[in-house]
Amino acid sequence: MDEHAKIEELGKPRVVIVGGGFGGLELAKALRHVNVQVVLIDKQNYHTFQPLLYQVATAGLDADDIVSPFRKILEDQGNVFFRMAEVQSVDTEAQVVKTSIGLVKYDYLVIATGATTNYFGDQEMAKNSVAIKSVEDAIMLRNTVLNNFEKALQVEDPVERNSLLDFVIVGGGPTGVEVAGALSELRKHVFPKDYRELDFKEMDIHLIQSGPTLLKGMSPEASQKALEFLQNFGVDVMLDCRVKSYDGYTVTLNTGQTLITRTLIWAAGVSGAPIEGIRKESILKGNRYQVDEHNRITGYNNVFAIGDIAAMVTSEYPEGHPMVAQPAIQQGKLLAKNIGNLLCQRALDTFHYDDKGAMATIGRNHAVADVKLFHKEFRTQGFLAWLMWTFVHVISLVSFRNRLAVFISWTWSYFSLDKGLRFIIGNKREPIPVEETAPKELV
Amino acid sequence: MDEHAKIEELGKPRVVIVGGGFGGLELAKALRHVNVQVVLIDKQNYHTFQPLLYQVATAGLDADDIVSPFRKILEDQGNVFFRMAEVQSVDTEAQVVKTSIGLVKYDYLVIATGATTNYFGDQEMAKNSVAIKSVEDAIMLRNTVLNNFEKALQVEDPVERNSLLDFVIVGGGPTGVEVAGALSELRKHVFPKDYRELDFKEMDIHLIQSGPTLLKGMSPEASQKALEFLQNFGVDVMLDCRVKSYDGYTVTLNTGQTLITRTLIWAAGVSGAPIEGIRKESILKGNRYQVDEHNRITGYNNVFAIGDIAAMVTSEYPEGHPMVAQPAIQQGKLLAKNIGNLLCQRALDTFHYDDKGAMATIGRNHAVADVKLFHKEFRTQGFLAWLMWTFVHVISLVSFRNRLAVFISWTWSYFSLDKGLRFIIGNKREPIPVEETAPKELV
Numbered sequence: 001m002d003e004h005a006k007i008e009e010l011g012k013p014r015v016v017i018v019g020g021g022f023g024g025l026e027l028a029k030a031l032r033h034v035n036v037q038v039v040l041i042d043k044q045n046y047h048t049f050q051p052l053l054y055q056v057a058t059a060g061l062d063a064d065d066i067v068s069p070f071r072k073i074l075e076d077q078g079n080v081f082f083r084m085a086e087v088q089s090v091d092t093e094a095q096v097v098k099t100s101i102g103l104v105k106y107d108y109l110v111i112a113t114g115a116t117t118n119y120f121g122d123q124e125m126a127k128n129s130v131a132i133k134s135v136e137d138a139i140m141l142r143n144t145v146l147n148n149f150e151k152a153l154q155v156e157d158p159v160e161r162n163s164l165l166d167f168v169i170v171g172g173g174p175t176g177v178e179v180a181g182a183l184s185e186l187r188k189h190v191f192p193k194d195y196r197e198l199d200f201k202e203m204d205i206h207l208i209q210s211g212p213t214l215l216k217g218m219s220p221e222a223s224q225k226a227l228e229f230l231q232n233f234g235v236d237v238m239l240d241c242r243v244k245s246y247d248g249y250t251v252t253l254n255t256g257q258t259l260i261t262r263t264l265i266w267a268a269g270v271s272g273a274p275i276e277g278i279r280k281e282s283i284l285k286g287n288r289y290q291v292d293e294h295n296r297i298t299g300y301n302n303v304f305a306i307g308d309i310a311a312m313v314t315s316e317y318p319e320g321h322p323m324v325a326q327p328a329i330q331q332g333k334l335l336a337k338n339i340g341n342l343l344c345q346r347a348l349d350t351f352h353y354d355d356k357g358a359m360a361t362i363g364r365n366h367a368v369a370d371v372k373l374f375h376k377e378f379r380t381q382g383f384l385a386w387l388m389w390t391f392v393h394v395i396s397l398v399s400f401r402n403r404l405a406v407f408i409s410w411t412w413s414y415f416s417l418d419k420g421l422r423f424i425i426g427n428k429r430e431p432i433p434v435e436e437t438a439p440k441e442l443v
Numbered sequence: 444m445d446e447h448a449k450i451e452e453l454g455k456p457r458v459v460i461v462g463g464g465f466g467g468l469e470l471a472k473a474l475r476h477v478n479v480q481v482v483l484i485d486k487q488n489y490h491t492f493q494p495l496l497y498q499v500a501t502a503g504l505d506a507d508d509i510v511s512p513f514r515k516i517l518e519d520q521g522n523v524f525f526r527m528a529e530v531q532s533v534d535t536e537a538q539v540v541k542t543s544i545g546l547v548k549y550d551y552l553v554i555a556t557g558a559t560t561n562y563f564g565d566q567e568m569a570k571n572s573v574a575i576k577s578v579e580d581a582i583m584l585r586n587t588v589l590n591n592f593e594k595a596l597q598v599e600d601p602v603e604r605n606s607l608l609d610f611v612i613v614g615g616g617p618t619g620v621e622v623a624g625a626l627s628e629l630r631k632h633v634f635p636k637d638y639r640e641l642d643f644k645e646m647d648i649h650l651i652q653s654g655p656t657l658l659k660g661m662s663p664e665a666s667q668k669a670l671e672f673l674q675n676f677g678v679d680v681m682l683d684c685r686v687k688s689y690d691g692y693t694v695t696l697n698t699g700q701t702l703i704t705r706t707l708i709w710a711a712g713v714s715g716a717p718i719e720g721i722r723k724e725s726i727l728k729g730n731r732y733q734v735d736e737h738n739r740i741t742g743y744n745n746v747f748a749i750g751d752i753a754a755m756v757t758s759e760y761p762e763g764h765p766m767v768a769q770p771a772i773q774q775g776k777l778l779a780k781n782i783g784n785l786l787c788q789r790a791l792d793t794f795h796y797d798d799k800g801a802m803a804t805i806g807r808n809h810a811v812a813d814v815k816l817f818h819k820e821f822r823t824q825g826f827l828a829w830l831m832w833t834f835v836h837v838i839s840l841v842s843f844r845n846r847l848a849v850f851i852s853w854t855w856s857y858f859s860l861d862k863g864l865r866f867i868i869g870n871k872r873e874p875i876p877v878e879e880t881a882p883k884e885l886v
Contacts, residue, residue, distance in 0.1 A: 045865070045866055046865075046866035046867070046868075062505060063866075063868055064507070064864055064866070068866075069637070069863075071637035071638070072637065072861075072863065072865060075636045075637060081640070083596070084590075084593040101597050135868055146488060147527075150488065151544075154544050193514075193518045194512070194514035194518060195514070196521075197524070404851065405848075408848075408851070420515065420844050421507055422515060423488055423489035423507070423510050423512050424487065424488050424527075425489075425506055425510070425578055425579065425582070425869075426869045427869070
């Protein structure tokens with residue numbers, strides 16, 4: 001960039017966006033034709049397509065299929081500057097964001113930090129369980145699963161071996177249901193070929209849901225069919241059940257029953273990820289910022305929040321919008337328009353959520369979908385829902401490169417019944433050591 | 444596997460292969476129809492296609508494109524058992540291999556542990572430089588390069604900034620040449636779009652070669668053209684030059700000249716990776732095992748070595764065969780046949796290396812090749828060599844899945860001039876901190 005262009009950029013009002021998830025990225029892109037300078041800050045240098053993280057965790061896709069570097073996505077957009085940094089705090093008086101690499105002044109601040117795993121204060125659970133909120137999480141889960149099976153080959157005690165082969169998934173929302181389904185597919189089609197010496201009748205998959213139905217928030221038909229599909233796939237779904245404790249080995253349920261596993265996958269909830277320096281009075285239940293119908297955080301003029309971190313309380317959504325991609329994307333798009341309105345001193349537009357419905361896949365040919373088309377709700381379960389789910393996820397990926405990669409990977413898996421990405425690269429969680437025995441003769 | 448089949452397997456002589464590189468994997472596959480039980484031990488659960496590691500390091504391919512899980516490759520072969528373990532030592536009296544997961548008895552032992560980076564005893568270099576011998580190395584190098592550029596955006600001092608932008612590559616063999624070429628392509632086509640605020644005229648790539656030519660062992664035409672191509676791409680090639688020391692920041696050359704870089708890529712040599720317990724008398728220069736013309740380690744009846752770790756001294760190859768894929772593959776194939784011969788008490792076949800030539804790519808449309816076809820040598824440089832290099836590497840990949848992935852990725856890159864895999868996932872090498880300054884205003 002030449003000096004002239006640089007100075008011109010510096011003269012514009014600056015919008016600082018913290019977080020490049022669905023909301024932050026959409027906002028940055030939608031500000032293309034608004035006369036502002038945009039600084040997008042994220043601790044990663046890539047955008048993650050979170051709805052498919054569970055596929056990375058279960059060897060169906062590789063991480064590179066679902067992430068896109070921010071610099072690549074935004075390379076043609078001259079008014080955006082990306083910075084890889086952790087945001088430490090905000091000073092709303094001085095209008096400055098403090099980051100790991102320095103200070104950033106802003107005229108408009110948009111918090112789009114999304115949500116983080118919610119352990120409801122259970123430190124032991126946070127330490128011993130695995131989550132699927134980031135690419136690093138998903139890779140670690142994949143490595144852990146494969147590593148456990150390698151270890152199971154050397155264990156003769158059946159209880160010890162089961163602790164490596166069994167899985168407990170806590171949370172019956174989309175992530176929990178999708179992981180349980182994917183693990184059951186691996187158990188059926190993939191692992192028995194890889195580990196001929198293990199008996200996969202020994203591998204149990206437990207899905208624990210605190211409420212009476214799976215996929216809370218979807219239609220009763222969707223919840224019911226998801227349950228049926230999972231049970232047909234041999235998943236032990238435990239409804240109205242809660243985990244009391246987990247020490248890395250024994251899961252104790254509220255019924256007093258115990259399960260033994262070295263891998264508990266925690267998909268039971270998320271909460272907002274607020275930033276130091278924003279007034280505490282604006283934080284609602286679930287650590288989300290209370291925002292008005294223009295996504296402005298209450299108590300501020302020029303500080304906004306969008307996506308999972310924002311709770312816009314309306315009569316239709318008394319707890320804020322669902323913490324999924326669509327509200328974030330729609331809020332990002334509208335906020336770009338409203339920042340334009342602010343600059344021209346026009347009245348601001350009000351956010352109306354266009355709910356397109358919800359979907360979850362359980363496995364090959366099996367999904368459930370509640371779709372809103374032309375203001376009519378359309379509910380379907382099974383193959384058609386699975387086709388829709390597949391189509392929507394492929395076209396929603398950020399880059400053409402990712403779309404192509406996922407399409408090819410899925411087509412391949414569909415016909416070969418294989419999931420090809422079964423390698424252990426990077427971090428894994430070493431299980432609590434199996435009781436020490438004398439070196440064991442192999443095979 | 445049922446009990447009957449299990450007992451039958453256990454009654455067969457057991458071949459234990461340590462290492463699943465080109466040689467070990469080929470041997471395991473070629474033993475399919477030999478009446479033995481095979482135990483393949485590797486510390487990773489996947490085979491790595493090492494010739495393309497440099498592409499992973501330079502964001503041209505993702506790791507999943509060039510690795511294949513052993514269990515997948517060998518899933519149809521009933522007589523192979525894979526174990527993910529580190530080999531600690533061998534007891535050739537008791538015929539037992541000691542591993543991180545227990546003891547393994549053998550009737551025939553084959554060491555195929557390959558080679559490791561050779562720092563020629565320079566501990567400081569081993570600590571401060573980066574290598575490209577494993578997938579984890581390659582990913583770390585990629586993450587380090589990208590991370591350095593992110594940091595360079597925040598640095599005002601030109602020397603400090605240059606230390607993050609400049610690269611020194613030591614070693615003018617195929618890896619050094621290929622990395623230098625790939626970095627120069629990134630500098631030309633990719634990074635300027637990603638980092639508009641940096642001036643890539645500041646990014647220097649130095650390639651240091653101790654001898655008078657690049658690609659030692661290839662034809663003079665190949666060496667000369669490789670030099671020309673690299674110079675045309677703006678790589679500073681320093682021939683007859685050695686590195687005296689590197690403290691993580693300053694590279695001191697034997698000429699007294701110094702270069703400043705936080706990233707020195709060490710591609711200057713490899714040496715064998717011998718195992719504790721094999722007689723030291725059989726170790727030759729470069730830590731390779733002296734083997735006879737049947738790949739039997741001198742001094743043993745039933746212990747073999749193949750590939751990089753084996754030095755079969757002949758009049759044509761007084762220092763053993765080149766440490767590349769082809770000798771390993773050919774030795775693996777012949778050894779399978781010879782193990783069959785041993786079992787039937789037939790005479791053993793003698794190894795003759797079928798040299799198919801050598802190739803190296805410098806960048807888009809530019810490669811050099813010395814190919815042997817029908818015992819005639821054929822030398823070419825430029826576009827045709829590049830086409831041959833591309834074709835040979837795609838078809839040599841282990842699985843159809845990898846071939847398809849690499850083909851698509853390369854086709855994409857060729858037409859888009861893009862290298863898509865520019866994300867920082869997993870370990871990176873944090874540079875020695877830039878001198879602490881007051882928090883700096885961004886942009």
